[in-house]
Amino acid sequence: MHMSFTVAVAGASGYAGGEALRLLLGHPDARIGALTAHGSAGSLLGEHHPHLPALADRVLQPTTAEVLAGHDVVILGLPHGASAAIAAELGDDCLVLDLGADHRLSDSGAWTAFYGGEHAGTWPYGLPELLHAGEASASAQRAALAGARRVAVPGCNVTAVTLGLQPGVAAGVIEPTDLVAVLANGYSGAGKALKPHLLAAKGLGSAQAYGVGGTHRHIPEIEQNLTVAGAASVSISFTPTLVPMSRGILATATARLAPGVDVGSVREAWETAYADEPFVHLLPAGAGGALRWPTTAATSGANTALVQVAVDERAGRVVTVTALDNLVKGTAGGALQCLNLALGLPETAGLTTTGVAP
């Protein structure tokens, strides 16, 4: 007997929705059902995603609960604030994966402060590798996702920073109170909105900062994750930058060494945390060539996060560098990983660690 599931994708004309479809086309058990959009309803999917010829002739339907109902799985790639109403109309027999931010935060006050409006509620958080306090490697979060009917998929920047820093937090070898993260981000992370600073003429040959100085919406989500990992309180300076690539995040995240920590034990924390993870790879110590530091190209199209960690004794800081594909491990690949866990399928079904490079 072979189990298969039907899946609808809302927001199919966007980058996140398109990536979910790209991966679902390679999932052995998925049967792709309704595809919906808002402004693009009525057009062909191929007009938006010419890289998906198998679905080129599909007509986009309007995003309504009626259209989405009746599928085993619904993936929501909608603007912030739009998913709660739709999800409420989809029964509990349907697995709903929200690629947006609406249901990620457990603190309603943080939601209101960073996003505004009323909080839609909290769903199981879709980062299977999230360490819980006291864990050497992740199992509690996987347990929370097994059989879940609602999953809040994390943001791509948050995933990169969390994966970079959490082993040190969980092991108590770094201080979570003065973290600094600076990210080099590809343009697909900024979405498909038609804004002047997202034009190719502007982006090519240039690097630009945005959202500097503490108001970025990803901050409470990072704080939440590292608190789950055992931090008593978290403080992070977080700066994303746009660099001329379509995909990828290279996150440099640093923390002060905890007092009295033996430098040798730092690497051990990361090794233990990720030794058995199928999609998070700690690069070897002392390696040469392209194995030494992560590159985003190595993760392009793959569900992989590549992590490296180093101790800067002179500065008294641990420096981590994490590379991942914002649309895969950072969004749609992470969503499929959760889908597999929620449906009881092998966690790696339909996902690859092989990147498309050079």
Add this chain to the structure above:
Amino acid sequence: MHMSFTVAVAGASGYAGGEALRLLLGHPDARIGALTAHGSAGSLLGEHHPHLPALADRVLQPTTAEVLAGHDVVILGLPHGASAAIAAELGDDCLVLDLGADHRLSDSGAWTAFYGGEHAGTWPYGLPELLHAGEASASAQRAALAGARRVAVPGCNVTAVTLGLQPGVAAGVIEPTDLVAVLANGYSGAGKALKPHLLAAKGLGSAQAYGVGGTHRHIPEIEQNLTVAGAASVSISFTPTLVPMSRGILATATARLAPGVDVGSVREAWETAYADEPFVHLLPAGAGGALRWPTTAATSGANTALVQVAVDERAGRVVTVTALDNLVKGTAGGALQCLNLALGLPETAGLTTTGVAP
């Protein structure tokens, strides 16, 4: 019963060899055996191809017939002139796919004129979609590849130009005597050699020509293909250019309309030729959005060639634009397609039409 095959890759540290491995990792029947290199023998594959974590710890062996022997399939990603000697030592029970140029040309004189030295001989030509004179769609070339033990895989530029123009040649609607092709090429097509004009600082933000003016080695191969497609004689002006992308070819190839041809019949020739091809897609007439003209990103990582054709009545020319991934449909993907045909597997096994975009 499930058939599987063992495969060795020579030149595994290069871009072509690495791409063959990337695709073989996704082939349901492949078991990857020996990986060999020349100057990099002794190093880890991961130092060269960090995007292939599943093979990161494999040690590269020297490229010798002894190391390569004993596999069902051997893929040769070697410099021009190096494959004949190796292949001679591999028995006829072994399928050998040559990604280099040594065995592509049937005309020894053309070999000597364009490459120098003695011609190594001619192998079945690895372009399953190659039309033979009189064919409306390709079957003769597939027949030549079924059960083959030796396959000469075409060059990436040649594949793009041939796929763009051959339907018109075979149908007699274009003249093959004054062809012009200009290509925008990604840098991986120039290989991994350390040359000043291939540095990132030089390539980023710039477009450059090279090999202009008739001496390019791909010319006799294009002429040969279009002759197979039915041209009495072929003449082509061929100019590749390097543009700032790592992968991809966008080939603009034009031909004069044959005298007296009805414009309406032009499109029909391309439609007929590619209607049933799994990997060559003619974009629809009159389409909107991203379906109108090919983009290389839509083929990234996929074995797809996207073709569009238009008639410029004012200039009296047919203009074709073909996009493909030089490392996939242009090299390693085309090789796997031939491997499948030679071994009697489904032609599409391990290959996808889904690209990684944006």
Add this chain to the structure above:
Amino acid sequence: MHMSFTVAVAGASGYAGGEALRLLLGHPDARIGALTAHGSAGSLLGEHHPHLPALADRVLQPTTAEVLAGHDVVILGLPHGASAAIAAELGDDCLVLDLGADHRLSDSGAWTAFYGGEHAGTWPYGLPELLHAGEASASAQRAALAGARRVAVPGCNVTAVTLGLQPGVAAGVIEPTDLVAVLANGYSGAGKALKPHLLAAKGLGSAQAYGVGGTHRHIPEIEQNLTVAGAASVSISFTPTLVPMSRGILATATARLAPGVDVGSVREAWETAYADEPFVHLLPAGAGGALRWPTTAATSGANTALVQVAVDERAGRVVTVTALDNLVKGTAGGALQCLNLALGLPETAGLTTTGVAP
């Protein structure tokens, strides 16, 4: 005594207008007056062009004849069709340079066929290097521009193709009846309009065709130029492509050798035409390294066109490759060159042949 002139720029928030300002800031005699815009009127120039800090605090005024009047020079960087009405209100004592297409064509029928609507009339054509029939090097066009009060600045693609091919036409060594030109274009050439295919996420890592098949508006302008250069009739297949760079055009333009032409005389035509040109450089024959073929980076920010020519005897075609910066020699630099000629200043004032590379 030092002559200086005041200049107003309409459409100052666009790429063409911004580039005119960039160059005017370096012109020893220019005093920059009113800056106007349409939708952006009321905003600061710095919000649009952060690379021009000297003008960052200038407030954009609405584009009206009242605002533009009273300057010695007015540069119009407006959408097609908008300049005629404005120009009519500016007196003949004012030099008006139109960066748009409205006044380039001498054939009203061609205007209506390619642009639609009524033709606004023909102004002196702003390509000082344009060869007239019988000229070995350009002087007639310079004469037409000396003292002119109205100048129609050519399009960037047209400039590249004209400079590449005209020496052969004027010398009669190539046939003008079956020309083929394919261009690799940077994104600034597509303007600042917010369209999905111009987003960075789409453009990065990809090449795309557009406007294939004979309807491109630049075609009649090329035909006009080569007719001036002596062609009895012109026919050209013209295909621009977008590649991932912000600036630059690399134009590959080919023509059949005229019957009976001695191959040695081909190069001579180009050498003679451009020997004394300050801004058009024929690369040397038989050169090595970066002098062999043009690169767009070598022209970035400069008013230079780099041209190379080769004879492909096998194909019976002359192949030319021309690199230039679409915003400088292709638009605003060419405009300043005309401004200098019209005002009786040294032709090279405020213009450089030095590019910004790598």
Add this chain to the structure above:
Amino acid sequence: MHMSFTVAVAGASGYAGGEALRLLLGHPDARIGALTAHGSAGSLLGEHHPHLPALADRVLQPTTAEVLAGHDVVILGLPHGASAAIAAELGDDCLVLDLGADHRLSDSGAWTAFYGGEHAGTWPYGLPELLHAGEASASAQRAALAGARRVAVPGCNVTAVTLGLQPGVAAGVIEPTDLVAVLANGYSGAGKALKPHLLAAKGLGSAQAYGVGGTHRHIPEIEQNLTVAGAASVSISFTPTLVPMSRGILATATARLAPGVDVGSVREAWETAYADEPFVHLLPAGAGGALRWPTTAATSGANTALVQVAVDERAGRVVTVTALDNLVKGTAGGALQCLNLALGLPETAGLTTTGVAP
């Protein structure tokens, strides 16, 4: 009377040497003399720098004191360790500007620890904007450079981080003991060496870290500068990353707010420091559009550093973002600024604040 000076450039085939020549071509008083190289001696400059057509035919001479002697100014763009011997043979009547690291550090121990070998000695440090303890704006460093005969030009990364952070150090509003800097760097900063990770195929579409973890040679130079600015002791975590652009540095540098500092006084420190600087521009507070955050493109080809500063009260950190062109303000432009000061010319001679964008 018009003063002019002769200048020789050693290492003229490299990126730094080429950029010095690019700028010298625009300096009103410079007469370019000998151009020298090591491995490329005997070749034409045009083969290396096709963007400098005015010097294309110059033959590169070997780098010896004999060739360099007799010029008013010598600019050394040599590998680390090579300039001391050459400079010793050039008399004190010659102004020598060293673009390399040999004479930047005042602490011989730091030199030996980070570079190895014996320290060549300390020259006046070529950052005119360097604040000295107690200064609200820079004058002491300018005084040190006036009339100097030897100048050690700073590194590009160091310049970016120093300009970002020094106003806060000098004003005492930030703590210099736990600094974190992460930089997005263009490839020209990595030089012209032929290394696999610098190939275009690797760099395009990817971001990569390198030199993470405290051993980077720029660290003691940053510490030295901030100590000059008044820090009792400095500690910095410094991580450069390579992103797909040829030029530019976007440096994100953060520091903890000093205890008890009024947030309003932070911005004041930066405003005061840079109010009168010709080449360092603090972006306005509360600005919109492209004026809000620095972009590297806005500084391309210009001697400008664009700085923005924000207070993240939640994290207790000041975040600064600095954009500059690594080859201009980061290397050759900074050198010309020092040259002007040393020779008593206007500091801005031959330098521009106008960038080449988009």
